[in-house]
Every structure is written in C-alpha cells, then in structure tokens.
Amino acid sequence: MFAIADQLLGGSRIHVVCEDKKSRMARIPGKMKRRARVRAGDLLIIRPWDIQDEKADIVFRYSRTQAGSLSRRKMLPEEINVF
Numbered sequence: 670m671f672a673i674a675d676q677l678l679g680g681s682r683i684h685v686v687c688e689d690k691k692s693r694m695a696r697i698p699g700k701m702k703r704r705a706r707v708r709a710g711d712l713l714i715i716r717p718w719d720i721q722d723e724k725a726d727i728v729f730r731y732s733r734t735q736a737g738s739l740s741r742r743k744m745l746p747e748e749i750n751v752f
Contacts, residue, residue: 670687670688670689670714670715670716670717670725671687671688671712671713671714671715671745671746671749672685672686672687672688672693672695672712672713672714672715672725672749673685673686673710673711673712673713673749673751674707674708674709674710674711674713675692675709676709677707677708677709678694681696681697681699681702682694682695682696682697683695683697683707683727685713685715685725685727686749687715687717687725687749688746688748688749689748690748691722691723692723693715693717693722693723693724693725694723694724694725695713695715695724695725695726695727696724696725696726696727697727698726698727701727701730705730707727707730710751711730711731711736712730712731712735712736712739712745712749712752713727713728713729713730713731714727714728714729714730714731715727715728716728733752736752737752739752740752
C-alpha cells in the first residue's frame with residue numbers, strides 16, 4: 670500500500686497517511702534504518718498489521734526522482750499524489 674510520510678516521531682517510528690485515507694503509525698525496520706533515511710514527505714510502501722489496523726511496517730522508500738516518475742505515469746492514487 671502506498672503512503673506518504675507525515676511526521677517523524679523518534680524511536681524509528683513515523684506517522685504516515687495511506688492511500689485509503691487512514692493515518693497510521695509505521696515502524697522503520699532495522700535494515701532500512703541503516704540503509705535509507707526516511708524523511709517527512711517521502712513516498713513509501715507499507716504493510717499494515719493484521720492485528721492492529723492503525724499500525725504498519727515500512728517495506729520500501731522511493732526517492733524523489735522515482736516518486737516523480739510514478740506520478741507522471743499516473744501510477745499513484747489521487748489521494749496521495751503530491752509529486
């Protein structure tokens with residue numbers, strides 16, 4: 670599911686706004702924390718938790734160039750297309 674990073678919370682947690690217009694708290698996994706820095710306004714792919722729908726895990730972060738390319742090709746939902 671696509672999401673936009675909204676607010677950094679600290680402790681490898683971040684608020685995201687998802688394509689289904691829900692706000693979730695997402696967790697940055699350890700291997701991503703070491704490789705890619707997630708900032709507010711980034712385009713992300715998240716996986717919502719089965720047990721708690723208001724929480725999610727971040728799977729991938731798109732760069733600004735990649736997000737712009739997806740936007741130009743109309744592959745992003747209109748709810749989160751800010752690029």
